[in-house]
Each structure stands twice: as C-alpha cells, then as structure tokens.
Amino acid sequence: MNEIGRLLVGIGLFLLLLGGLVLLLGKAGIPLGRLPGDIAYRGKHTSFYFPLATCILLSVALSLVFYLLSRFRR
Template identity: 55%
Template sequence: MHIGRTLMIIGAVLLVVGGAVALIERFLPGLGRLPGDILIRRGNFTFYFPLATCILLSVGLSLLFWLFQRIGR
C-alpha cells in the first residue's frame, strides 16, 4: 500500500515539475541556451551540458526553499 501511494506522489510531483518547466520554456525561451552552457558538436556526435542553466536553477531553487523555510517558522 505504501509503495503505490509513494509512486502516485512521485508521479504527481513529476507532472507538476514538467508543467512548470513547459511554462518556463514558453515564457523564457532562452533559458536552456545561456552563455556558459557547454555545447560540443563533432560530426555525428553532439554533447550539450547546460552548466549555466543548472547554476541559475540551483540558486533560484535554493532561494525559494530558504524562503519557504523562513515562512514556515
């Protein structure tokens, strides 16, 4: 019973996160292609690592969680 509930919660969280990402991409189209993101193209091979985007999202989420923690006290 606990595994089923846990999987449903994880699915709901992924659905919400996916919807948020879709909305962010719609309103901020350059978010995934910031200066500092790594893009390597060689022939048939393409490697993309969004380093600057990851740092920006990490800072934003850290601030958001810090704010939630301050409000919850």
C-alpha cells in the first residue's frame, strides 16, 4: 500500500507542476490551446473544437521529458 500512496502523491505533484506551467505559459503569451492547426468549427447551433497542434506539441514535449528521465535513471 505504501508504494501506491507514493505513486499517487508523485502523480499529483506532477499534475500540479504541469498545471502551473500551463498557467505561466498562458500569461507569457504562448497560445497553448489556440495554435495554428487546432481545429475549431462554430456552426449555428453547435461548436466543435479539437486542439490537434497542441496535442502533437504536448506529445513531443512529454516524449522528450520521459526519454531524458529514462536516460538519467540508468
């Protein structure tokens, strides 16, 4: 049970740091969530939004972070 508790605390701290980073990037003028390539459709009675470019950017950034973490663990 100790290991699960530590894992949950670690995930919580990671999410807290990630949320703070997103807030700081928003205040710095980086339009995370409104990048060119994000799909937005606004119809008469409906709207659809899919942040495609933002998802790709976050995927590349997280892949780089996890790659670097795995290199340092060895």
